[in-house]
Each structure stands twice: as C-alpha cells, then as structure tokens.
Amino acid sequence: MTPTGAHATTGTPATRRLGLVVCVLLVLLVLSGLWWSAEDVVQGSTVRIMYVHVPSIWVAYMAFALTAVCSGAYLSRGTRSVAWDRVAGASAEIGVLFVAVSLVTGSLWGRLTWGTYWVWDARLTSTAFLFITYVGYLAVRRLGGTLRQRARRSAVLALLAVLEIPLVHFSVELWRSLHQEASVANPNAKVEMDGLMLFTLMLGLATFTALFVWLVLHRQRVILLEDTVADRGLDEAIASRRDEAGAR
Amino acid sequence: MEHASFIIASYVLTFGSIAAYAAWVVRRGRGLARRASREEMPWT
Numbered sequence: 001m002t003p004t005g006a007h008a009t010t011g012t013p014a015t016r017r018l019g020l021v022v023c024v025l026l027v028l029l030v031l032s033g034l035w036w037s038a039e040d041v042v043q044g045s046t047v048r049i050m051y052v053h054v055p056s057i058w059v060a061y062m063a064f065a066l067t068a069v070c071s072g073a074y075l076s077r078g079t080r081s082v083a084w085d086r087v088a089g090a091s092a093e094i095g096v097l098f099v100a101v102s103l104v105t106g107s108l109w110g111r112l113t114w115g116t117y118w119v120w121d122a123r124l125t126s127t128a129f130l131f132i133t134y135v136g137y138l139a140v141r142r143l144g145g146t147l148r149q150r151a152r153r154s155a156v157l158a159l160l161a162v163l164e165i166p167l168v169h170f171s172v173e174l175w176r177s178l179h180q181e182a183s184v185a186n187p188n189a190k191v192e193m194d195g196l197m198l199f200t201l202m203l204g205l206a207t208f209t210a211l212f213v214w215l216v217l218h219r220q221r222v223i224l225l226e227d228t229v230a231d232r233g234l235d236e237a238i239a240s241r242r243d244e245a246g247a248r
Numbered sequence: 249m250e251h252a253s254f255i256i257a258s259y260v261l262t263f264g265s266i267a268a269y270a271a272w273v274v275r276r277g278r279g280l281a282r283r284a285s286r287e288e289m290p291w292t
Contacts, residue, residue, distance in 0.1 A: 010277030012291050030259065034249075045250045052262040097269050105258040112251050211266065218273050221291060225280035228288045 010221040018214050025207035032200040040197070049109040051200050055208035056102035057127070061165050063095030063212060064134065068162035071155035083220075085151035086227070088158055090219035092137055094212060099131045114178055122175035126168040133161045147227060 011019075033051035040047035070088035073079045106124070107117045118124065141154045167174075172181050193201070249255065286292050 008278055008281040010274070010281060010289075010291070026263070030263075034255070034259070045252075045255060048249075048255050049258045052258055056262065094269075097265065101262050101265055104261055108254050108258045108261075112254055215270060215273065218270075218277060221289075222273055222277045222280060225277065225284055225289070229280055229283055 053105040055204035060099035066091040071158035122171040123179035
C-alpha cells in the first residue's frame with residue numbers, strides 16, 4: 001500500500017509546529033542581528049557576522065557530539081539498533097553543512113578584521129581539518145555493504161573524529177592565534193558583552209539549535225526511507241534472478 | 249551600515265545554504281515517501 005496526500009512526507013504535526021517556530025525565530029534573529037543590536041566599540045558593524053558565525057559552529061559541535069553519542073549507543077551491546085546509525089548519519093551531514101557555513105562566514109569576517117580571507121592559523125586550520133574529517137565520514141557511509149556494516153564502521157570513525165572538537169575549541173588557547181578567544185564559553189566564565197548583543201547571540205544559538213533539531217528529524221526519516229527503498233530494490237533483484245534461474 | 253556587502257553576504261550565504269539543504273531534504277523525503285507504505289513510515 002502506497003501512502004498518498006498528507007502521508008507522503010517526512011513531516012508530522014509536531015515537526016510542522018517546530019518549523020513554524022524556527023521561521024519566527026529566524027526572522028527575529030535577522031531583525032535583531034542586522035538592526036536592533038548595537039555596533040561593537042572595536043569591531044563596528046562587522047560584529048553582526050558573529051550572530052550567524054558563532055551559532056553555526058555551535059550547531060556543528062553539537063551535531064558531531066550527537067553523532068558520537070548515537071555511534072556509541074549503536075556499538076553498545078544493549079542498544080544495537082540501526083536507528084542510532086541513521087540519527088548519527090543525519091546529524092553528521094548537518095554538522096558538515098554548518099561547519100562549512102562557519103568557515104565561509106568566518107572568512108568574510110576575517111577579511112574585514114584581519115585584512116585577509118584565510119590564514120593558516122591554529123583555529124582556522126583545525127576547523128578546516130574538522131570539516132574534511134566529517135566529509136570523509138560521510139564518504140565512508142556511502143561505501144558498499146549491509147546496513148550493519150555501514151553502521152559499525154561509521155560508528156568507529158565517529159568516535160575517533162569527535163576527539164577533534166576539543167582540539168578546535170581550545171586551539172586559541174593552546175597555540176598563538178589570530179582568532180579571538182571564546183566570548184561566552186571561555187574557561188574564565190567572564191562575559192563582556194552588551195545586553196542586546198548577548199541576547200542576539202543567545203537568540204542565534206537557540207534558533208540554530210531548533211533548526212538543527214528540525215533538520216535531524218527530517219533527515220533521519222529520509223535515510224530510513226532511502227534504506228527501505230534500497231532494500232526493496234535488492235529484494236526485487238534477487239527475486240527476479242531466482243525467477244530467471246527457475247525458468248531455465 | 250559599514251561593510252554592508254560583507255555582512256549581508258554572510259547572512260545570505262548562511263540562510264541560503266541552509267534553506268537549500270532543507271528544501272532538498274523535504275523534497276527527497278516526499279519523493280521517497282510516495283514509494284513507501286504506511287508501515288514503512290513509523291511516524292505516520
């Protein structure tokens with residue numbers, strides 16, 4: 001039985017409501033980021049890039065951490081369900097998108113503050129390495145084999161790759177770097193930011209987190225459908241070969 | 249606003265790429281869901 005109309009989608013009433021909330025938050029973020037919040041004393045209006053740059057890398061960290069948690073859950077004896085692998089794959093793909101956004105927006109911000117789009121600085125280089133690692137993770141997921149083989153090998157890779165996140169985050173303290181230290185999530189827990197600027201940054205983090213949840217919910221359902229359709233195609237191919245062999 | 253082109257470009261690139269990805273996910277989901285049964289979609 002093939003569903004039609006309202007059923008032929010990966011959405012539910014809950015995801016539609018969440019999508020609506022995300023749209024409202026995005027509009028508020030753009031208004032607050034581009035108009036309501038004040039310019040920075042040192043950086044001027046270029047600080048407005050922070051409201052999309054920081055939430056992007058935050059979502060990337062969160063996505064890769066979720067990938068690792070789901071991969072660990074898959075490898076644990078009690079919870080070996082391929083559903084964990086689907087969430088891990090969906091989360092990693094979204095993480096790659098957001099780390100790419102973070103690299104591009106950071107590059108534009110760098111051109112305005114440092115006078116160059118790119119330097120082989122510790123933070124930038126480690127972030128680029130993080131991006132390449134997870135592109136590799138996505139490539140490994142596309143290698144052949146059964147769903148369990150895919151889940152096992154990508155889970156092992158995800159648990160190794162997640163170790164890069166502390167390296168990227170603390171690179172500005174471990175090495176001399178052009179990149180500024182964390183404004184909020186710093187070891188001194190000292191936040192020196194105007195109220196509306198801090199509000200806009202927090203709004204960005206909340207908006208991008210809600211957006212991430214919406215994307216993961218949809219993408220992991222799409223992966224389930226991809227697996228189902230691929231499995232059915234394989235079953236049909238096997239049945240067809242058996243019929244051919246029986247007819248001879 | 250000073251450096252408006254860079255600031256607007258960063259917003260357009262951010263929201264444009266996320267919107268394009270979200271549209272691709274939703275479209276692909278719709279396409280595949282048409283080929284699946286209700287039993288194969290536990291969220292329905």
